[in-house]
Amino acid sequence: MELLKTLFVAITFLTKIPMPLIPYQEKRLRESVIFFPVVGALIGSLYVLIYTAAQGLLTTMIAGVFVLFFGAVITGFLHYDGLMDTFDGIGSQKPKDAILEIMKDSRVGAIGVIMTIFITLLQWSAIVSIPEIYILAILFVAPIISRSMMVYAMFLFPSAKHGEGLGGIFAKKVNIRQLSIVFIITIGLSVIALQMYGVLLFILVLGFSIFTMKYISMQVGGMTGDTYGAIQVIAELYVYLFAVFVFKGGWL
DSSP: OHHHHHHHHHHHHHOOOOOOOOOOOHHHHHHGGGGHHHHHHHHHHHHHHHHHHHHHHSOHHHHHHHHHHHHHHHTTTHHHHHHHHHHHHHHTTOOHHHHHHHHHOSSOOHHHHHHHHHHHHHHHHHHHHSOHHHHHHHHHHHHHHHHHHHHHHHHHSOBTTTTOHHHHHHTTTOOHHHHHHHHHHHHHHHHHHHTHHHHHHHHHHHHHHHHHHHHHHHHHSSBOHHHHHHHHHHHHHHHHHHHHHHHHTTOO
C-alpha cells in the first residue's frame, strides 16, 4: 500500500493525470523518484497510442507534432517552463545569484523562447527521421530514459538554493538504493523495447546528459526545480537524436 501511494505521488508530481490525493510529505516525494521511469513508461505508452492513431488517420509528420504536444500537455507544460527559465537565466550571462533571480521571474525572455522552439523543432525532426520499424519502441523508451536522467541530476549535483525550493528536496538527497532501482527499471524496460540497443541508447544519453547537468550546475550553482525540467526535455531530445544516429546512421 505504501508503494502504491508513492507511485501515485510520482504520477501526480510528474503529470496532470488525476490520482487519489496523497499528502505531499518530503520523504514520500523523495522516495517517489524510484517510480520516475515507471511514470515515463506510462507516458511512453500514451505516446505510442497517439502516434499510431495520428499516423493512421493523418501523416507521420503530423503524428510527430501530436506526440510532442501531448508530452507538453501531460506534464502541464511544467518541464518546458523549466527549460525556458533555465535558458533565460544562463543566457543572461550574469552572476549565479542574478541567474537565479531571472529564473524565478514569471516573465519569459527571448532566449528562453528561441531555445525552446529550437529544441522542439529538433525533437520533431528527429522523430520523423527515425526508421518506421523502430519509432514505436523509441517513443516508448524516450520518456523513461529522460525521466531517469532527472534522478541522476538529483543524485549527482547539489541544490543551487542551498536546500530551499523544490530542488532542495531532491538535490544530493537521492541515495544509491533509489538510483539503483531507477537504473534497473530503466535498463530493463529499454532492453524489452530495443534489446541491447536500449542499453547503448541509455549509455549515450547518460553521458551527454551528465555533461549537460555539469554545464548547467556550473552556470547556476547547482540544481533547481527548473533545471530538472530542462534536463528532462533535453534528455528526451538526446534519445531521439541518438536513435537517428544509431538506427539511421549506418550502425545497423
